Amino acid sequence: xxxxxxxxxxxxxxxxxxxxxxxxxxxxxxxxxxxxxxxxxxxxxxxxxxxxxxxxxxxxxxxxxxxxxxxxxxx
Numbered sequence: 001x002x003x004x005x006x007x008x009x010x011x012x013x014x015x016x017x018x019x020x021x022x023x024x025x026x027x028x029x030x031x032x033x034x035x036x037x038x039x040x041x042x043x044x045x046x047x048x049x050x051x052x053x054x055x056x057x058x059x060x061x062x063x064x065x066x067x068x069x070x071x072x073x074x075x
Contacts, residue, residue, distance in 0.1 A: 007067060014056065021053050 025046055032042035 017053055017056060021049055024049055 028037065028042045028045050031037035032039055037045075
């Protein structure tokens with residue numbers, strides 16, 4: 001049960017990270033559109049955000065796969 005709780009927490013964290021990523025990308029695009037940030041700087045910032053998100057992903061994918069297997073066993 002504790003393990004399930006940790007997995008759920010990880011999934012919720014991923015969802016929060018995805019929302020935060022989308023918000024930051026939107027803000028960077030607005031800054032670039034209004035010429036407050038160069039296209040290259042916006043790209044670099046978005047790339048860094050993506051890499052951070054990507055590095056958090058493998059653990060979450062493992063958890064989702066395990067949950068999927070567990071659901072299949074219960075049906």
